[in-house]
Amino acid sequence: MTKEELLNRLSDIEWDDFEAKEAKSELPKSVWETVSAFANTSGGWIVLGVKQNGKKFEVSGVDNAEKLEQDFLGTIRSQKFNVIVDVKSKLYHIDGRKVLAFHIASSPQKPIYFNNPQNTFIRFGSGDQRANNNEITAMFRNQAFGVKSDQTIPDTNIFMLNTDSLHSYRNYMKLLGDQPNLLSQDDAEFCEKLGISDSRGQINYGSLIMFGKYERVREYVPTFWMDLIEIPGNNISEAKVRYTYRIPEQDNLWEYYMVLIKRIRLIVDTPFKMNRDGFNVEDDSQFKVLREALVNMLMHFDPFSTIHSCIRIYTNRVEFFNAGSYPIPVEQLGKQLYSNPRNPIIAKFFRLVHLAETVGYGIDTMRNWKNLTGNEMTIASDISTSIVTFYLTNDREGVREGVREGVREGVREGVREGVREGVREGVREGVNSNMMKVLKFCREPKSRREILEHLGVIYHSKNFKIHINPLIEQGYLELTIPDVPNNRNQKLRLTDKGRQLIS
Incomplete structure (x- = not known):
């Protein structure tokens, strides 16, 4: 960050990767929260020697820049944090005052915290927020990319x-x-x-x-x-x-x-x-x-x-x-x-x-x-x-409405052509809309799996009992290999009764 970029940032307090602190002669305690927050998100700059007045920043400077820099970097490399944080420092001279800036890189090993995991912070907008348990757990899981899915499960086959x-x-x-x-x-x-x-x-x-x-x-x-x-x-x-x-x-x-x-x-x-x-x-x-x-x-x-x-x-x-x-x-x-x-x-x-x-x-x-x-x-x-x-394009709803109207008109035309009588017959025989869908799909022999996938339901015995078995019992479908019901090549096809219903 150049001196000009720093001065530009001082004119706006809404930076999510920029935190200014006064720090006249010693490091503020909140600086470690910001270190954790930047390291756990996308990184950012901590600037010492800048005082905030309302919505404006004022350069106040630091008294002993060399000592503050050593205190900051020494703490980063100590046991205070669970992982050593990647940090770079820079000294600016503005209007005769010294300003210290530290760039905290986003850490590849998260969460980053000081003293204990409860002191894990994240950057939220232009402020630091303590991470909740779900966010801390998510960061720990994110460190296990590929580890869990590749892990062998004992006693499986x-x-x-x-x-x-x-x-x-x-x-x-x-x-x-x-x-x-x-x-x-x-x-x-x-x-x-x-x-x-x-x-x-x-x-x-x-x-x-x-x-x-x-x-x-x-x-x-x-x-x-x-x-x-x-x-x-x-x-x-x-x-x-x-x-x-x-x-x-x-x-x-x-x-x-x-x-x-x-x-x-x-x-x-x-x-x-x-x-x-x-x-x-x-x-x-x-x-x-x-x-x-x-x-x-x-x-x-x-x-x-x-x-x-x-x-x-x-x-x-x-x-x-x-x-x-x-x-x-x-x-x-x-x-x-x-x-x-x-x-x-x-x-x-x-x-x-x-x-x-x-x-x-x-x-x-x-x-x-x-x-x-x-x-x-x-x-x-x-x-x-x-x-x-x-x-998506904004006219999708118009397209949908056109499709719906076309379907409605098709239904009206179908009723005029006698589909109404076929529906009545289906109702009398206990055939619902999903069953009709199955019958039409089975004009050519189909397996149980193919039929249930066509309906958009999982391949499970309960769905077979709901959607397919009643059609077999009522004589609308028949097995292609009736002598061996559990044959792996078994399929279902329309009977003459089934063809009459869907026609």
């Missing part, structure tokens, strides 16, 4: 994994990955090669969260839960209803991703391109940006926090809310090739099937939103949370 989730992921790898040597392996070999399990067959926390069975994930990570809410308004207060959609609970992170990405695909353009092999490829689309934001959220989310990660879709924006801060200050994101996800093993799983950028380029992809839409993308992060926001 791959039978705790959801086989359908694992096979779904393997199918993605077959289509999108570049590890052909893994495709011929059986599940046990595949898991060991990929780092899902170790040589003794034990799995780690990241793999359990990614592919585990519902009850097993909750047994070891009881706080695990993701959320997505669609809110019909620019904020909660103006919404006529609290939400129009909320994601059902899923077994694991991979199942959450599969449902979340389908909802995100509905709100932005998704251009279709085909490569020479006949596969769909994506260009630099809005969907690609939001997919990167989703995966970025999943790679950095804190499954052990009581604060749950959530996607909030408003009329004018999409917010990706996460527990935990970014590992580096927000202003440095995208300025260097830096990749340090909270869950590196989860990040690896997404990158192996090319669902995430590598080596820190994900932020650049997300910031491309401005070029694609003309709308802003913002990133905010504090000690315990972070939010990435993508602003």
